[in-house]
Amino acid sequence: MDFFEVASSTPTMRRFLDRPIPDAELIKILETANMAPSGSNAQPWEFVVVRDAAARREIQRLYESVWGPYKDSAIIRGRTTLSPRAVKALKTGDEFAAQLAIVPVHVVVFLDRPKMRVERGSAADLFNFGATYGSVFPAIELMMLASRALGVGTAMTTMLTSKEAETKALLGVPEEYQLIALVPMGYPADAFKRPMRKPVFPRLHDERWTRAWPTPVAPPDK
Template identity: 30%
Template structure:
């Protein structure tokens, strides 16, 4: 596919046909994705392909809990887990225990164990170059050594006629998930990626135009170009 078209149409796909995704295809997807950049080229990503049906169901159950928390924020009109204006962790009044106990039917998360391919992406934490470490705000940079790889997975999957979505719900249950996946403390959960032949490929993604987020010299400078 033309790079221009791939970049404009690799949107989130959460509903898939029954078409299976075989190991050879997953291997090719990973083979291209591995050319992602990372701080110091330390390539901190670890990938677990979740095949066993019971392992898939257990993972799904943990993802559901993260989704329920997320949905409670949305229902309250809040950006889920967003830092406040000071950049520090959210001080929401939402009761996360209640949120986790409140059923929120969602075909995507409820059927996550059924998706054609299910990958968990871990990050080897001691390999991350967290240059904004110690700033009095949420860190951004550590994740940047693993998410280009995760986006590459989606771009690479697109080349195979597949679509998918990056999800982060599982991080809300990192202890239980690490237990399930055999992750030692130095591996953090970055994402769960579902892949398959999408029921429909996105053709027009809703994104802000360049002039809305690009300025010259300063944030309050004139728009670029």
């Protein structure tokens, strides 16, 4: 696929088929993710690929235990009425949580803290968190774009970070690694669509913050 076509149609999916991903395609996706840039070329990512059905069910259980309280506290926040768009988004989130175990591949992404040479939670970590997390999220983005190019959908979520200890125990991950994200991966049950985004121009500055980039004028219809 053309790169701009890949990048302009969201790789994010919330409804998946349970059809397995061939090993060759999965390796191609992960090898592409491994090409991501990182601070000092530390390459501090570790991918745990989970295909075992029982483990996926346990990941779903952990996810559901977080999703409900998060939805109530961070999204609904006591409101009694929600916009139709919010209602639709919440329904989609509920369906995703309830069907997470059917997604055939769960890639759990961890950060190798020793490679970054910054103690978690330290003053240096808080001061320079951009370099730390900026050294792992590009790999996730490449993973999602590579998946999209092969017709595979993904749905990155950081929801499990509040269940880090349980997730690491489930997967046998050593203490020094930090849980960053879960990336469910599978063939989509819906068509890929262009994501809804605001125009870039109101947020595009020309040399200085106070100088807006001029918005292009659309050519007149012929």
